Amino acid sequence: MKHRNHLALLAALVSATASAQDITVYSTTMAQTWKTDTPGFEKKEYAPVTEFLGIDATKLGYDALSLHLYGWGRTDMKEASGFGDKKTNGDLTFGYLQYDFDKANAQIKAGRIVAAGTTGNEQLDGVFARTDLKGGFAISAFGGTPVIYKNMGILPQRDIGFQRNFIAGARLSYRIPRTGEIGLSYLQDGSNAAYQLNTSTPRTVDYTRRQVGVDIALTPVAAFDLSGRTVLDMANHPEDGYDHKKVAEQDFRATIRLAENLSATGGYTQRNFYSYYAGATLPSLFNQKEMGTYTATNGAVTWAPMANLSFTADLRHTKREVYGTTTRTGLEGRLNVPKAGLVFGGSYHKSIAFKVKTVDSLTPAYSLSHSEMRGWMMYEKGAFSASLDAIRLHFSDSALNPALNGKAIQSAIVGSLGYQAAKSLKLSGDIGVEDTSLYKKQVMGLLRAEYRFGFALKGGK
Amino acid sequence: MLKKIALLAAVLGLGLMSACALVSTEASFARTHPQELPNGRPTCSECHGTEAVKSTQKTFASLNHTAAFAKDHKVQATQDAATCATCHAQSFCSDCHGGKTVMPASTKLGNRPDRVSPHRGGYLTMHRIEGKIDPTGCFKCHGRANNEKCSACHR
Numbered sequence: 001m002k003h004r005n006h007l008a009l010l011a012a013l014v015s016a017t018a019s020a021q022d023i024t025v026y027s028t029t030m031a032q033t034w035k036t037d038t039p040g041f042e043k044k045e046y047a048p049v050t051e052f053l054g055i056d057a058t059k060l061g062y063d064a065l066s067l068h069l070y071g072w073g074r075t076d077m078k079e080a081s082g083f084g085d086k087k088t089n090g091d092l093t094f095g096y097l098q099y100d101f102d103k104a105n106a107q108i109k110a111g112r113i114v115a116a117g118t119t120g121n122e123q124l125d126g127v128f129a130r131t132d133l134k135g136g137f138a139i140s141a142f143g144g145t146p147v148i149y150k151n152m153g154i155l156p157q158r159d160i161g162f163q164r165n166f167i168a169g170a171r172l173s174y175r176i177p178r179t180g181e182i183g184l185s186y187l188q189d190g191s192n193a194a195y196q197l198n199t200s201t202p203r204t205v206d207y208t209r210r211q212v213g214v215d216i217a218l219t220p221v222a223a224f225d226l227s228g229r230t231v232l233d234m235a236n237h238p239e240d241g242y243d244h245k246k247v248a249e250q251d252f253r254a255t256i257r258l259a260e261n262l263s264a265t266g267g268y269t270q271r272n273f274y275s276y277y278a279g280a281t282l283p284s285l286f287n288q289k290e291m292g293t294y295t296a297t298n299g300a301v302t303w304a305p306m307a308n309l310s311f312t313a314d315l316r317h318t319k320r321e322v323y324g325t326t327t328r329t330g331l332e333g334r335l336n337v338p339k340a341g342l343v344f345g346g347s348y349h350k351s352i353a354f355k356v357k358t359v360d361s362l363t364p365a366y367s368l369s370h371s372e373m374r375g376w377m378m379y380e381k382g383a384f385s386a387s388l389d390a391i392r393l394h395f396s397d398s399a400l401n402p403a404l405n406g407k408a409i410q411s412a413i414v415g416s417l418g419y420q421a422a423k424s425l426k427l428s429g430d431i432g433v434e435d436t437s438l439y440k441k442q443v444m445g446l447l448r449a450e451y452r453f454g455f456a457l458k459g460g461k
Numbered sequence: 462m463l464k465k466i467a468l469l470a471a472v473l474g475l476g477l478m479s480a481c482a483l484v485s486t487e488a489s490f491a492r493t494h495p496q497e498l499p500n501g502r503p504t505c506s507e508c509h510g511t512e513a514v515k516s517t518q519k520t521f522a523s524l525n526h527t528a529a530f531a532k533d534h535k536v537q538a539t540q541d542a543a544t545c546a547t548c549h550a551q552s553f554c555s556d557c558h559g560g561k562t563v564m565p566a567s568t569k570l571g572n573r574p575d576r577v578s579p580h581r582g583g584y585l586t587m588h589r590i591e592g593k594i595d596p597t598g599c600f601k602c603h604g605r606a607n608n609e610k611c612s613a614c615h616r
Contacts, residue, residue, distance in 0.1 A: 376574035436583035
């Protein structure tokens, strides 16, 4: 959508709030500053100012009609902090009118929406509608123009825009009485094929997506639940002589609550690169031609010996077919001390990873194994708040891994102080120090002003 | 021509009436949670016990915000968006799930270490390691649309 259309849409939506009875405006203004000192590169200083602005206006003439807007804008006071020389940037994340019916959980949204009702999380300019049907069934559908961002580099932006001219999806579900829900969904992203492009060079990359998904969530008893989904790639890909798997993704998770304070979760994931990456707009990175599969099995046990104390031990074993296996194990804990206004958290994880083979005979392979240690605390009492967050990574093969520049330990620490200046205004400042293999010691400063006006309970604390 | 329009109108009218007859007559789910919840991850079953969430046929316990739930909630978001919306505004999701983002969630929420925010701790280095271990993890957020930053290096 062109900028003038964005502005017209935004002006129309904002003017609609004039008749709203309840309005919540939330704004976060952030001023950042940092310097980069990368060996071999020019030193640079950045000072971007970013504004996040959201509006939720309800009861726009009718009780059930509401407006929801959210977006951001950035301007650079010194060097351009994004890519390229552009010193300003922005985006309307969503902006839509919503009508909620009193019956059947029926709902209509129109504008720039985020639709998560099928196989992915789609951002589009269009319409979404859903309703419950009799007998436990429900149906939802959306359609419109997909939001496509600029791709830098050699990617044919015109080809992507041409092929992804339209997006639509639908989901039919059935709620099994006192047991759960099963859903069947379809997504089509783009209706033009690559061969329809009027160019002298035939295009071989197909950016369209067609997927069928089956999702399930079963909770036959309060002590057990199973959820997951299977996504199938239904697009017609050019013949290349290989027998490709149609299953793009299988992802399932089960949880057993063994006692009130003890639960165990286990999961299995499988993703086939060829079908999972179908429609990727960056095939050089998300390589659809990689003939492989990624699988992961994982488990976690959460134990809460006291109401405000919990521990989670987790294990994840993954396999990338062309590289090898990785096992990540760890423990994390949280302690909440409400009377003192304190929350503490900490974790330790160790990843034993495969070795990456190189073409260099001097360094034939390097390991990706590493460990991660993190500790954090938060304090909030009266108008004052504070937090501290420290992370330390230890790499086992710093000498050979080219990503590490010989650095075995990487660390970052962020401290924050906040003051609730008024009921609707909070000011805070963060100082972050990073010591990474990419930069020398880097100090970053951030000032944050959070403004919230309104009465709604929502917001997600 | 008029006959065709009349026939089409009749078919559409009948279709609409049939569709309306299929729509559930049950009252919709509450739009907001009646009480404001305290800070921290809520355990829904603490107050709601073993009962099922109205009209979803699932137990409140299945929506408890455990560590596993915080890291993986895509099925719940697909199936129970109305339940999520009783406490969370859409912008809460956008803190992490943004199509076009301006900064990592961990920077935006630098004063909220309790939230699961992606890209902590010098991520420019880490993504070269984690991307090799699991490139599908990157694709979930950055593969389909938000390529401006990726394609600056990955051409």
